[in-house]
Amino acid sequence: MARQPSRQDWIRRAAPSSRLERIEAYFGGHGYDMHRHDTYAIGRTLAGVQSFHYRRGLRHSLPGGTLVLHPDEAHDGQAGTEAGFHYRMIYVEPALIQQILGGRPLPFIRDGISDDPRLYAASDALLQATGQAIDPLQEDDALFELAHALCAAAGRKTGRRLPDHAAAERARQYVHASLGQAITLDDLARAAGADRWRLSRDFRALFGTSPYRYVMLRRLDLARRLIAAGSPLAQAAADAGFTDQSHLTRRHVQAYGMPPDRWRRMLRA
Structure with missing residues (x-):
């Protein structure tokens, strides 16, 4: 399929929320080059076939499943057929998931697509049309259900040292307060009160990406x-x-x- 974007391609963004970003989009062919971001991308294909390269494989999302792209995992996006694809997506910061999970490692859906019915139901309220407002309390309830549904769909992992959530969160808050200046790992370690390399490991485990x-x-x-x-x-x-x-x-x-x-x-x- 040609990599040129279709003239009909569009993206709609929902009204701003303090907790997450919501979009709805259509692409007739090539959508996105390979890229990675530091949020969960959770969504569903509404029509067509949504194809994407992810973790050394080519995936195909159809209506009825849930897309769950883990933070910092490279992926692209294109139509799997000439009909194009229509989808909705939310982008959720790992720090928000951590507020709910209390410091457990982030849940990971290996293949980027899940047929777990609990996960589909939990994401439903957040994947409404972009023109549909979501009540703040409803949004909080839905995020709680989503975090726990992600854990259930990912399965439990045992035997791992729990990351130092409090120290990593102090480092994260330092970043938000210091964007106007250069920031080093030593700066973050001092703000966190933690060893720089343990902080670097814990930051990745808790927030899905490196401090840089x-x-x-x-x-x-x-x-x-x-x-x-x-x-x-x-x-x-x-x-x-x-x-x-x-x-x-x-x-x-x-x-x-x-x-x-x-x-x-x-x-x-």
Whole structure:
């Protein structure tokens, strides 16, 4: 299938939420290049065949299953047939899952697609149409059910040392308070009160990505908010702490599989 994006491709974003991002999209052919981000991507295919490379295999999502892409796992996206594919997706920060799980390692769905009925039901409230508002209390309840359904679908793992959640969370909070300056692993270790290498291991286990990528993706979050609000790309790059627009573009492609200019043009209110 040709890799050129279809003229009919579109993305709709739900009204902003303090807890997660919700989108609905359609792609007629090629959607995303290989990329990885530091959130869970949880969704469902509404129509068509949603194909993607994931963990050394080609997966095909059909209506009726649940997509669960683990943080920091590389994947792409394209239509499996000429009919294209229509889907909804939520992006959930691992830190939010950790608030519910209390420091257990993140649940991992190996193949990126699950037919677990509890997981399908738990994600239902969060995967409503983007024009449908979700009550904040309903959202909290749904996130609780989703976290525990992920654990059930992933199965239990035993015999592992529990990560130091409190120390890793102190480091994460330091990142959010310090995006305007250079951040080193030593800075994070001092803020966390932990050994730098144990902190690095625990951060990955608890939040699904490395400290460096976590910092970079928070800068991308800021740039995308600015771009969606109408800021020129060069200005958004500067305001978010990138060296220039090219730096922003390279990092955006790595994280989201498309340049920021294409993402901006596809947005629909």
